Amino acid sequence: MFKRILIANRGEIALRVIRACRELGVETVAVHSLADTNALHVKFADESVCIGPAPAKESYLHIPAIISAAEVTGAEAIHPGYGFLSENAEFAEMTERCGLKFIGPPSKIMRLMGGKISARKAMVEAGVPILPGTGLLETDDQAMTAVEEIGFPIIIKASAGGGGRGMKIVKDRERLLAQLEVARAEALAGFGSSDVYLERYVEAPRHIEVQVVADGKGGVAILGERECSIQRRHQKLVEEAPSAALDDNQREQLMAVCEKAMRAINYSNVGTLEFLYERGNFYFMEMNTRIQVEHTVTEMVTGLDLVREQIKLAAGEPLSPAFTGRFRPRGHAIECRVNAEDPIKFTPSPGRITALNLPGGFGVRVDTHIYEGYVVPPNYDSLLAKLIVHAEDRHSAIRRLRRALGEFVVEGIQTNLDFHRRLIDHPDFVAGRLDTHFLERFSTENAPAVA
Amino acid sequence: MRAKGKKPAPSAPLGIEARVDALAEILRRHELNEIEVEEGGVRIYVRRGGGDAALVHAAPMFHGAPGHAAPTPHAPAPTASGATPSLSSPSSSTDTGDGNVAYVTSPFVGTFYRSPSPDSAPFVDVGTRIKKGQVICIVEAMKLMNEIESEIEGSIVQILVENGQAVEYGEPLFKIKVG
Numbered sequence: 001m002f003k004r005i006l007i008a009n010r011g012e013i014a015l016r017v018i019r020a021c022r023e024l025g026v027e028t029v030a031v032h033s034l035a036d037t038n039a040l041h042v043k044f045a046d047e048s049v050c051i052g053p054a055p056a057k058e059s060y061l062h063i064p065a066i067i068s069a070a071e072v073t074g075a076e077a078i079h080p081g082y083g084f085l086s087e088n089a090e091f092a093e094m095t096e097r098c099g100l101k102f103i104g105p106p107s108k109i110m111r112l113m114g115g116k117i118s119a120r121k122a123m124v125e126a127g128v129p130i131l132p133g134t135g136l137l138e139t140d141d142q143a144m145t146a147v148e149e150i151g152f153p154i155i156i157k158a159s160a161g162g163g164g165r166g167m168k169i170v171k172d173r174e175r176l177l178a179q180l181e182v183a184r185a186e187a188l189a190g191f192g193s194s195d196v197y198l199e200r201y202v203e204a205p206r207h208i209e210v211q212v213v214a215d216g217k218g219g220v221a222i223l224g225e226r227e228c229s230i231q232r233r234h235q236k237l238v239e240e241a242p243s244a245a246l247d248d249n250q251r252e253q254l255m256a257v258c259e260k261a262m263r264a265i266n267y268s269n270v271g272t273l274e275f276l277y278e279r280g281n282f283y284f285m286e287m288n289t290r291i292q293v294e295h296t297v298t299e300m301v302t303g304l305d306l307v308r309e310q311i312k313l314a315a316g317e318p319l320s321p322a323f324t325g326r327f328r329p330r331g332h333a334i335e336c337r338v339n340a341e342d343p344i345k346f347t348p349s350p351g352r353i354t355a356l357n358l359p360g361g362f363g364v365r366v367d368t369h370i371y372e373g374y375v376v377p378p379n380y381d382s383l384l385a386k387l388i389v390h391a392e393d394r395h396s397a398i399r400r401l402r403r404a405l406g407e408f409v410v411e412g413i414q415t416n417l418d419f420h421r422r423l424i425d426h427p428d429f430v431a432g433r434l435d436t437h438f439l440e441r442f443s444t445e446n447a448p449a450v451a
Numbered sequence: 452m453r454a455k456g457k458k459p460a461p462s463a464p465l466g467i468e469a470r471v472d473a474l475a476e477i478l479r480r481h482e483l484n485e486i487e488v489e490e491g492g493v494r495i496y497v498r499r500g501g502g503d504a505a506l507v508h509a510a511p512m513f514h515g516a517p518g519h520a521a522p523t524p525h526a527p528a529p530t531a532s533g534a535t536p537s538l539s540s541p542s543s544s545t546d547t548g549d550g551n552v553a554y555v556t557s558p559f560v561g562t563f564y565r566s567p568s569p570d571s572a573p574f575v576d577v578g579t580r581i582k583k584g585q586v587i588c589i590v591e592a593m594k595l596m597n598e599i600e601s602e603i604e605g606s607i608v609q610i611l612v613e614n615g616q617a618v619e620y621g622e623p624l625f626k627i628k629v630g
C-alpha cells in the first residue's frame with residue numbers, strides 16, 4: 001500500500017479521498033489554489049501545497065505544478081478525483097513517467113475509452129449494443145450515405161467531447177452539411193480535434209449507467225446500475241440506484257454485457273459504462289474511466305467503498321474478496337446534488353455561508369466540503385453537497401429524502417434545495433416515469449410567475 | 452507548504468516575525484481582514500491593522516541547468532490519523548505595520564536553492580543590494596532549474612526559506628527593503 005497520496009482535486013471529492021486514505025492509514029497531500037486556502041480538504045489533509053492562483057488552468061489543471069507538488073512532498077500516487085485532470089490520459093502518462101502511480105486505469109485504456117469513436121469500436125467488438133451510427137466521418141458524402149440508413153433525427157458528436165458538450169441534433173437532410181461544418185469547428189475549438197461522428201438520435205431515453213470495478217488480472221465486479229435521467233443541459237442533478245425501469249432479468253442481462261466488455265478490454269480500476277435506454281433496449285454511449293460524482297448511491301446499495309478499492313487496486317492489490325461477480329442492489333438509494341445557484345436562472349451563487357444545518361439520522365449521508373463561514377469561490381463548479389439517502393425501497397427512499405431535504409439549511413447564498421424539494425414531489429418522479437427531458441417539462445410547469 | 456500533526460514542519464522553523472510579515476503581505480494582497488495558519492505546531496493569527504507593504508511577484512526564467520542534486524523530498528511524516536483541523540478561534544494575534552518592505556514570492560511549486568550549484572556561492576545574502584532583473588535564487592520544478600529574478604531594487608533584509616526547502620506557489624522567499 002502507498003504511504004502517501006496526493007489528491008489533485010478540491011471540494012467534496014478531495015475530502016472523500018482523504019477519508020478513504022485515513023481509513024487505510026495512508027497519508028494525504030492536498031493541493032489547492034489561492035482561492036481555496038480555507039477549503040476543508042486543505043485543513044483535513046496531512047499536508048497541503050498551494051499550486052497556483054485561482055483559475056483552474058493555472059492550478060488544478062496545471063500538470064507541472066501538481067507533479068512538482070507530488071515530488072516535493074514525497075507522494076507516491078496521485079488521485080485525480082473527477083473532473084479536472086481525471087480523464088486526461090496525458091496527465092496519467094506523465095504521472096506514470098515520473099515514477100508516480102496514477103489512481104485510475106492505465107493511460108492506454110484511458111485513451112482507448114476516452115475517444116468516443118475508439119470506445120464505440122471497442123465496445124462493438126465486445127458485443128455491446130450501440131446506436132446505429134458511423135465511425136469517424138471523413139467526407140460529407142459519407143455522412144449523406146449514412147443518414148440514408150440511419151434515418152432522422154441524428155446527432156453529430158465530437159469524438160473528444162463528453163459531458164454533453166460538442167453535440168448537434170439534426171432533424172432533416174437540408175441542415176445536415178451545414179451543421180456538420182459547425183460541429184467540426186466547435187469540436188476543434190472545444191476539444192482540439194475536429195473528429196466527429198453521427199448516430200441515431202433517441203428522443204426520450206433514460207440515462208442508465210453501470211458501475212464496474214476490475215483489477216486487470218481477471219477480477220471483474222459489476223456493481224449494478226444507476227439511473228441519472230434527471231439532468232439539466234447534461235448535468236446530472238438526481239441519481240438513484242437501482243433504476244425503476246429495470247426488472248431483475250434486464251439488470252442481469254445488462255450486467256452480463258458489461259462484464260464481457262470489461263474482460264475484453266482487460267479494464268482495471270473503477271469505471272462507468274453509460275447507456276441510453278429506450279423501450280427495453282440499451283445503447284452504449286460512453287465510458288467514464290474514473291470515479292463519478294454519483295458513485296455514492298452504488299456504495300449505499302452495495303455496502304462497498306469504491307474509493308478505497310480504487311486506491312488498493314492502484315497499489316497493485318487484486319480485487320477485494322467482497323467485490324466479486326454481479327451485484328444485486330440492497331434497498332434503494334437516491335442522491336441530490338445541492339448546488340450554489342440561483343433557483344430561477346440557475347446561475348452560480350458564490351459567497352459566504354452564514355448559517356448551515358446538515359441533515360442526518362438513519363439512512364442519510366451527506367458528502368460535502370462546506371461549513372458555516374465558508375466562502376464558496378466563484379472559480380469552480382457550484383456543487384456544495386451531495387445528499388444521499390438509503391432505504392429499503394424507492395418509496396421509502398423518497399420519503400426519507402423529503403425528510404432530509406427539510407432539515408437541510410444553507411443561508412447566505414442561494415441553493416437549489418427548494419428545487420429539489422419540489423422535484424421529488426412531482427408525480428412523474430414519484431412514479432419513476434423518467435427520461436432525460438424530465439427537467440425541461442418540470443421547469444416549464446414550475447416556471448415562476450414573472451411580474 | 453503546510454504540514455499538520457504534531458511533528459515539526461519540514462524545514463527549520465521560520466522566525467515568527469518573518470512568518471507574520473509574510474502573512475500580513477498575503478492579507479494585503481488578497482484584501483482579507485484576517486488569516487490564520489498552523490505550521491509545525493505553531494498557530495499564527497494575523498489581523499489587518501495598518502501598514503502598507505508592497506509585494507513583488509518574481510518572474511521566472513526557464514533554463515535547464517543541471518548541477519543540483521535531486522531534491523530530497525520533505526517528509527514531515529505526520530500520522531495519517533492526523534490532528535483535528537481548527538476552523539475557528541485564533542490563539543494569538545499580531546498587528547503589523549511595515550513600511551517600504553516588499554516580498555519576492557515563489558512563482559510555482561518547487562524546491563528552493565540559494566546558489567547555482569551545490570558548491571558555489573549563494574546568489575545573494577542578507578544585506579546584498581539587488582537590482583531589477585538580477586537572479587536571486589533558483590526554484591526547481593519538474594527537473595528544471597528556474598532562475599528567479601527580482602523585479603525590484605533594494606536590499607535583502609531576510610531570506611525566508613532554507614536552501615533545499617520545498618516551496619509552494621506564492622510562498623514568500625525574500626524580504627526586501629525597497630529603494
